[in-house]
Amino acid sequence: MIEIESRELADIPVLHAYPVGQKDTPLPCVIFYHGFTSSSLVYSYFAVALAQAGLRVIMPDAPDHGSRFSSDEARAVKSILANLATKYAGIHYFTCGNSRRKLAA
Numbered sequence: 001m002i003e004i005e006s007r008e009l010a011d012i013p014v015l016h017a018y019p020v021g022q023k024d025t026p027l028p029c030v031i032f033y034h035g036f037t038s039s040s041l042v043y044s045y046f047a048v049a050l051a052q053a054g055l056r057v058i059m060p061d062a063p064d065h066g067s068r069f070s071s072d073e074a075r076a077v078k079s080i081l082a083n084l085a086t087k088y089a090g091i092h093y094f095t096c097g098n099s100r101r102k103l104a105a
Contacts, residue, residue, distance in 0.1 A: 015047055
């Protein structure tokens, strides 16, 4: 059995999942960050499976995604682009993943 809660860490909304009764117990932790145009709720089934395996799972919502969504599209796009420019400045490689059956890099 697991527990899952919505909370804020450093003013960022997250889903927090953990084995029942182990909220304050030190556990191995997975930080699961969703993809573009998604949210932590879309992938909450991963939180369930990982917490059932004995892990703590933290799933933040990206800026202008999920519970951090803003209906101001121009501001949202500007914020996302600024976030990407800051996040990846000076990085010369990226992790590779799979999104909707297409390879992304």
